[in-house]
Every structure is written in C-alpha cells, then in structure tokens.
C-alpha cells in the first residue's frame with residue numbers, strides 16, 4: 086500500500102531534510118518511505134498536496150480527556166474552583182458510559198485538529214470500569230493514544246498494564262502534592278517494575294497546604310529519571326529546575342491553563358535555560374481550547390513578552406518532536422523522517438486567514454487554527470480528508486454527549502450555561 090502526497094509545502098522538523106517549499110512525501114505500509122522535491126512512485130495512490138502545508142502530527146503530552154463534555158464551562162474558574170467543580174462535584178456522577186463519551190469526543194476533537202499522538206491523563210478513576218471505558222474509547226477513536234492512568238491503587242495499575250503493553254500506557258502519579266512521599270516512592274517502584282513511564286503534576290501555586298518543594302522531595306529519593314514527565318512545574322525554585330535537568334526529566338507545559346488558573350508564568354524559558362526542551366499540552370477542556378495551534382501561540386507570546394527568546398520553530402518542535410521524546414516515541418513519530426510512522430497533517434495554505442504563505446512555520450504558529458486542518462494521516466491511514474473526519478458519526482456522537490452531560494449536570498444539580506461559580510469547601 087503506497088500513498089504519495091504530491092507537491093506540498095513540507096515542514097519536516099527533521100534536521101537533515103529541513104523544509105521543502107514544494108515537495109513529495111511517500112508513504113509505504115504506514116511508514117514514511119521517502120521525502121524529496123519529486124518522487125517517482127508509479128502505482129501509488131496520489132494525494133494532491135498542492136496549496137497545503139505538510140507537517141508531522143502534533144503530540145499532546147497531557148490531556149484530561151474525560152472532561153470534554155463540560156467544555157468551556159470553567160473558562161472563568163480558578164484552579165481551586167476547577168478542582169472543586171470537576172473532581173468534587175461532577176466526577177462522582179460519572180458512569181463508565183460518560184467516561185467513554187468524554188474520551189471519545191475529546192480524542193476525535195484532538196485528531197481532527199492534527200493531534201496524532203495524545204497522552205490521556207486519566208484521573209476519573211473512581212472504579213475500574215471507568216478506566217476500561219476510557220481505554221475502549223481511545224481504541225475506538227482514531228489516533229495513537231497513551232493511557233496515563235492516575236489510579237488510586239497499585240492493583241488497578243497492574244490489572245490495566247496486563248491489557249496495555251508497550252508504550253500504550255503510562256503511570257499517572259498521585260504525586261507529592263497529593264500523596265505522602267512513601268506512596269509516591271512505591272508508585273514509582275511499581276512503574277519501574279512494569280516498565281511504565283510516569284507523569285506527575287507539580288507546581289507551587291496550587292491550593293494551600295501543598296508541598297512547595299515537590300521536585301526536591303522526589304529527587305532526594307531517586308524517583309526522577311528520563312522516563313519522568315513533570316506537568317506544569319510553574320514556580321519551582323532554580324535548584325529544582327536543575328534537579329529536573331540532571332535527572333533527564335521532560336516537562337509538559339500547558340500555557341493556557343497555567344495562565345488562566347493562576348499557576349504563574351509558563352516555565353518555557355527557564356526550562357530551556359536549564360537544557361530541557363519542553364513539550365506542550367492542553368490539560369483540560371472545561372478551561373481551555375483543545376487544539377495545539379492556540380497552545381503554541383500562547384506559549385510563544387508569553388515567552389516573547391518575558392524575554393524575547395523563543396522562535397516559532399521552537400514552538401513547532403515542542404508540539405511535535407519534543408512531545409514525541411517526552412513519550413519515548415521519537416524513533417516512531419514527531420517528524421517527517423524516513424522510517425517513522427506516517428503521522429501527518431495537511432493544512433490549507435490557501436485559506437484567507439493564512440494566504441499567502443511565505444514562512445510556513447511562522448504562519449502555522451502565528452496564525453494557524455483547527456479550521457485549516459484539511460487532512461490527517463495516522464500511521465499512513467487517512468483519518469481526516471478534505472476537512473471531514475472519516476468513520477466518525479458526529480451527529481450521533483453529539484447527541485450522546487449532550488445526553489451524558491445533561492444527565493451528569495442534573496445529578497450534580499449544577500447549570501452548564503456559565504452561571505455556575507463553584508463554592509470552595
């Protein structure tokens with residue numbers, strides 16, 4: 086099975102291939118077989134990529150996908166209000182069917198906007214059936230998904246690991262800001278035993294009473310390594326940034342949520358100064374939009390405002406190759422490189438919002454949006470073509486999600502029209 090993407094503006098993010106103002110990409114058996122100005126591929130199915138920007142698919146390294154049905158409801162909330170609302174009020178009413186629908190809609194949205202690899206950071210873990218439903222939805226939706234399980238027990242982690250081998254699972258640590266360090270240590274030990282990467286939330290601007298040196302606590306006990314992703318990291322001290330760098334950790338920055346919820350400035354610049362290339366993530370859709378374009382733009386604008394020291398190409402690399410590295414998948418995705426999976430996004434370069442395209446990277450980061458996503462390929466398989474998702478019954482999905490959202494909201498006794506201001510206990 087061979088497919089030739091012909092005549093696109095190719096932004097490979099591969100240091101050897103670079104950018105091609107007009108180039109071809111050959112896909113063979115799901116992998117990238119060649120990238121060149123012109124490729125003669127007799128017998129291949131030809132996709133006309135003229136007038137399109139061809140990019141590697143985006144990698145989102147942290148998204149609480151189960152919350153998608155409550156999109157936008159918390160756009161004005163603080164972190165404490167988000168926590169009280171989503172985890173305190175709504176989460177107890179989630180049944181497995183609701184988890185399934187939230188994950189399905191969220192994953193469909195992500196892939197439709199070009200996110201070919203996504204870490205589903207799952208903490209709606211009140212019962213094992215919720216996790217099963219989440220995983221089922223990730224399998225049903227297009228795109229490569231990694232189930233990052235924030236389970237409440239080690240038995241649960243072990244149970245799910247038996248179903249999800251390889252790179253399809255991570256351990257979502259309860260972390261030093263939510264659990265005693267002995268528990269954190271035991272969870273990291275389990276992750277190492279089961280061969281799981283770990284992801285842990287840590288920032289110092291959270292609600293009161295938290296461990297303000299979460300990284301130092303883990304570092305001192307040898308719990309950080311190059312299989313650890315720290316989410317946010319806002320406000321951590323310089324010595325803790327140095328610990329992250331020394332241990333080889335990656336850092337996932339969620340700029341929109343961090344700013345809107347008052348975590349402080351996204352730490353892109355401080356991480357770069359310490360030698361850490363961050364990845365980017367959406368975090369939660371009740372508070373922020375779900376696409377990587379606005380995420381790149383926010384991160385860029387903040388850091389340019391602070392010190393002017395970031396380029397649009399840095400941002401695109403965070404959203405692709407550095408995200409793949411954070412998942413341990415950079416040999417497989419994150420750039421248009423021969424031998425990698427053909428995880429590709431075609432953007433409409435002729436839309437008035439971006440035309441005429443001179444610098445494609447600058448255009449994508451400064452002016453890109455999900456409405457430009459014409460086509461998406463995951464491991465060579467088309468999952469979106471001509472602006473339409475393939476194999477997804479969106480009207481039916483919308484109806485089911487609405488019913489799910491309304492049932493949960495009614496059970497919790499809260500409105501969904503933006504008038505709900507969560508009360509803090």
Ligand SMILES: [Zn+2]
Nearest residue numbers: 147286316368
């Ligand atoms: Zn998070």
